[in-house]
Structure formats: C-alpha cells, structure tokens
Amino acid sequence: MSGVVLDYVSKAFGEVVVLGGFDLTVENGELVSLLGASGCGKTTVLRLVAGLERPDAGRIGVGGKTVADAGTWVPPEKRRIGMVFQSYAVWPHMNVFDNVAYPLRVAGLPKAERAERTSAILELVGLGGLAKRRPTQLSGGQQQRVALARGLVMEPDVLLLDEPLSNLDAKLRVRMRKDIRRIQQETGFTAIYVTHDQDEALAISDRLVVMDAGQIVAQGTPDEVRSHPFLLPDDDE
C-alpha cells in the first residue's frame, strides 16, 4: 500500500501552469524531500496533497484511498493528514497545550485522553515543561516544535512539512532536522518534506526528488545523490 500517490496531476493559477501532468509516489513510511528553487511547484504539490488546493486534473491518493480526482473530493479536514507550515501557524490566542490538543478537541476525544496524548507528544518533541506558555513567550525553535507536535498528535499516516526549518538559525536547523528524523523513524509516518536546502534534504530523507518548472528532473537516495552531485540544482543560496 502506498503512502501518497499523485497520478498525472495538473494545477494552474489563472494563466500560470504550475504543474502539468505531475507523477509522484511516496511509499508507506518513507520520507521524501521535494527540493527545488522557489516557484518550482514543490509547495503546490504539498498543498494539493493536503487538500488546500484542488487539482485541475489527475488523481491524488492517500493511504490507498482516492482523495481527489475528477469525481472525488475529500476536503482537507477529512483527510487525516498532519501538516507543519513554514510560518509555524501556531495560534496566538491559545497556549501551547491548547494548540497541540486542538486536533483531538475537533475529533471529540474525552478530556482525560486529550490531556494524556497531548502530554505524551509534548514530551516527544521536547516541550515537556512548556504546556501553559503562550506562543508569544516561545522562541522560533519552540514554536516549530509546537507546530510539529500539533501535526503529529492525531498520529496521522502522512505528515507534510513545508520548509519547516527555513526560519530558524543554522545551528538550530541541524538539531531540529535530527529530531524530526528521529521522531519519524520512531513513529513510522509517511512524510513529504519540502525544502530548498540541499544539506537538509540529504540529511533527513529516504529519497530526494528534485523539481524544476513543475517537473521532476532527478531523484534518488541521499547516497545516490551524493555520488552524482550533478543531479542537484544549482544552489541559489
């Protein structure tokens, strides 16, 4: 059973065609990085899988079920996919606990179970003592951990990460990507990880997918890519 399948998916915004017949398969439990310069369509792929955008054509499958094609549309709130946003998207009017527990509250879980699972996930991402803090009292790295915990608390089969570390400083980035990889291997979720940082992609992924102008131009495991560096795009950073 595949984790995520995009089958000849097209998407245009007005006149601009971002994806034209895009194919991608992510295996169950695999962490795939989408690598490419800004505007190459990698974030659009992520938002299509999330259900935040609707494809113009093609089929999208998650966990063996079709979530979008010509006759099917499953809205994002019904897809049970976790997502971590570039801007963290931590809600400023809720404390850390309420942010992370929100998906459980939506699902209507009893209070005791909510508290238990939220505390467990906060421990996992290393925010054990900060449950009552307001987001404004957190550092960027801590906010990122809140966003990660919120994405994982429902134990989703798929987690989408949209340049999750790009707003952090270099040292913190290295630590965070190690933590994300560790948690992914412990819990075994399927992940699509969008980034424009090659080192990050090489360090964290099972497989790298290099995109340009809405097309896959190269892909391979980190080892394959390291031995064929010409596969990588020019680093524009």
Add this chain to the structure above:
Amino acid sequence: MQKGPLTSGSAATFTGAACVVLVFGIVPLLFVLLRAVTNPGEFTATLGNPSVLEAATGTLRLALYTTGIAVVLGAPLAWLTTRTDVPGRRAFSPLLTIPYIVPPYVAAVAWIQLANPQAGYLNQWFGAGTVDIYSMTGLAWVLGLSFYPYVFLTVRSVLENADPSLEDAARMSGAGTWRVLKDVSFPLMRSAVLSSAGLVFMVSASAFGAPALIGTVANERVLSTYIFEELMAWGPDAMARVAGLSCLLFAFVLIPLVLRSRAHATLGGKATRRARLPLGAARAPLGILLALFVLVAIVLPALAVIVSSFLRVGTDLSPSNFTLEHFALLLRGDTLDAVLTSLWLAALAATLAVLVGGIAAFFRTRAIGGRVLATLTALPLATPGTVLAIGLILFWAPFGVANTIWVLLIAYVAKYAALAMRPVGEGLATVDPALPDAARMSGARGVFLVRTIWVPLILPSIMAGWFLVFMPCFSELTMSVLLVSPGIETVGTRLFELIEYEAPAAANVLATVVLVLVVGSNILLRVLSRGRYGV
C-alpha cells in the same frame, strides 16, 4: 487568493448574507425607483410645483455651502496640525475630530441655544440680533461644523503618509516655504480634498435632522424635509410623489460620484519623523486662531447643550432657573422608554450588522460574486436615509412589518452593515492564511473553525465594527422619524418630538445623553482597538 466552488455550508452562509442585503436594502431601493417610474404623471406634476423646485434648490444650496465651509475649515486645520509647529496642536487634535461622531441634530440643538435670534447665549452676550441660526447660512454653518472632520481626517491621513522627501526635494531645489506649499503640498492634498468634499456634499444633501430643526423655522426647505412633511401631511396617498422626490434626492447624492476625478495621488515612501514647518512670526496668531476655533466649534456647543439641560426654561442663566427636573425625565415614561428602545435596538442592529458585514467581508475575495455582495452591502450607506426609509415602507408594508419596531432594525442593519464590513475586512486581511489552514488540517471546519480560530484572531476588529454601527444607530433620526409607528419612540424621534412640539428645554437632556454616550463609546472603541478605529 483563489476563488473556487464553496462548500455547501459556505454557500449557504454567503447566500444568507446576500438575501439579507437584498431584502433589507437593495430591493427596497429598487421599489422606490419602480414606484417613481410606474407613476410618471404624479412625479412630473410635482415638478411644476414651486415648493418642490424650492426644496431642490434648497438641497443644492445647502450641500454647496456646507461643502465650502467644511473644506475651508478642514483642509487648513489638517495642514496646520500635522505639518507646522503651531502651539496647542497636540492638545487640540483629539478635540477637532469629535464632531465626526456627534449627530448633526445634536449640533443643531446646541446652536439653537447659542444663536437663536431672541435668547441665544451669543445674542445675550453680544447684543440681540448679532447672529441668527434660523437662516440658510446658519444651517450650513451647523452642518459645516459637523462635517468638516470628513475633510480634516482625509487630508490629515494623506499628509501623515505622504513622503516628506517630496517637500524636501522641492526645498533643495531652491523653493522657499510658500513655493513648497504652492507647488508640492497643496497638489498633494488636492485629491484628498476633492474626494472628501464629495463625501461632505453627499452627507449634507442627505441630512435631515438639522434641516428639520433649523430650516423649517427659517422657512428654508430641502428635499429630505419636504419629503417628510409631504408624508406626514398626506400619508400613503403621497407615496408615488414621494418616491419620485426620493429619486431626485438620490440623484443629488450621485453628483459627486459622477464628478469624482479618476486621478489618484500616488504616495510613496513610509512616513518618517519629519521636521515641522516653523511658522515664525505667524506662530502665535495662528495658535490663537486654532484655540478660538476649538472654543467656538467644539467647547461652546457642548457647553450650551449640557448647561441648558440644567435650566428650567430657555437660556436664562440666573441661579433661580437652574434645576434637575429635566433629568427626572430620564427615569420615567416616554423618554426612558425611548432610551431603552434605542439601546437594545442599536445593540441588536450592531450584532446583526457585524454578522452580515463580516460575512460580506469574508467572501469578498473568496467567492465568485463576493465583490458584488460587498458593493451591494456598501450602497445603502451612500443612500440618503430618507430614500432608504421610503423604500422600506414600500417594500415591507405588504408583509405587515412596516408598522412594527422591526422595520427600524431592518433599516439600521441595511444602512450601517457597511461600517462593520470595513474593519472586519481589514482584520481578516492581516491573518496569516496558514492559521486557518492549520486548523483545517487538524480537522476543523464550518462553525467550529470560525468560532475557535477566525473569531478569536480578529476579535478587536469585530468589536470595532460593533461600536462603529452601535453609535450611529443609537442616535439615528432620519430613518427613524419616517419609520416609527405610534407608541414606539427612539432617542432620535423622542428628541425631535420634544423640541418640535413638547418641551424644548427637556430636549437638551436627551442631547446630553447622546453626547456622553457617543463620546464614551468612541473612547472605549479607541482603547479596545489600540487607536486603530474611532477618532
């Protein structure tokens, strides 16, 4: 933002708001037009009537005079307080905007105390006959003092945001102070002055309260008061005629829209702290002039209303004439009922207006037809209250609603939903789209998503919108006098009744209540929105 098909819940919400906007405001307005064109004979017959011609020219004269006064006062005051080192600018600036929120009929009550030809305070002090408020000039003076803040606020915001390097560049090119003013500053202000002058023309052509209280005594009729008198005298028989007159009044309001220049000033740069223009020898005289203006335009009228509310009769300031008896009115009978009715009606109208205006603001960029809905929501605000009220009578009478209190609620929501739409729209625009996206990815949707994410995120804007609607609804007069049925009174109609027929002295008490409430609400609004809304 991508516009896509809406979910069924969103579509239902959008449709619901659209229906409210249509049946509360737009369709009633179309009924006025329909009634006028289906009875063309009735209307053309009135055009031969000299008093109709008199009312039409009255409206035109009043709007022109008022606009002139508002521009002559508003633009220099804005320039003086933002660009120069005139003394007292910081103390006076908040006072200068107060007339913006005080209903013009309260100003009319104040100026009747100050300048009625027999016993007005000013005529007592400076000799009888010095000033006479009961004239077209007096009426335009009262409206000019009520509406100059439109010009003042618009020009001030342009001057505060304009790139100061534009003026510095002129100075570096060798231009002296006067040349800089003439060649750079004035042209910068020009489009702000023109657009705000158009707005003043619209609101003064629509005005009813002050023209009814002052113009009627002065035998100066305008269309809004003429329509009111016709309807009071003839009732439903006058409807076709009145609908025609309403179209005429609406046409006056459209004049500035048609004339509005398409040129917009481009304002570059972020405002930086800039050196204020030193006034030199003119500093002291201009400071005295500014203080004098605040005294005459703001302090005296406010005092006139408040002090008069403690007087048994008239404007006699001798100690034996002071009394609290009029305040007892507030505790009993019709006046108390009117205050309570206005309070709950305004609160309910503000809540509904926030709902409708908020939905219109939300879907403006998100739904096909969203922009159309936003425009339709804004239209009744630009329509004279008199015209909207006639439309509501025409449309809602067959449903039996026109004789109930609910027609007032409909009128307030229709007219003022646009005031809530703006702050809510601005609030929505500041929200990072990832915040609601994250909630959807967490499984939230519909009412739950709105309640737990959207509303808390833009709560200050929602509260601002609520107060912006509550204030004008509480003191509304123009539509209320046409729409109230026997036995129902609001603050506006009660005050109108007191001053026209019953006890002019007691009217000051109500005017004081309105004054205190709107100024208080405005302060609350400024605190809640951290200075973003309110004046």
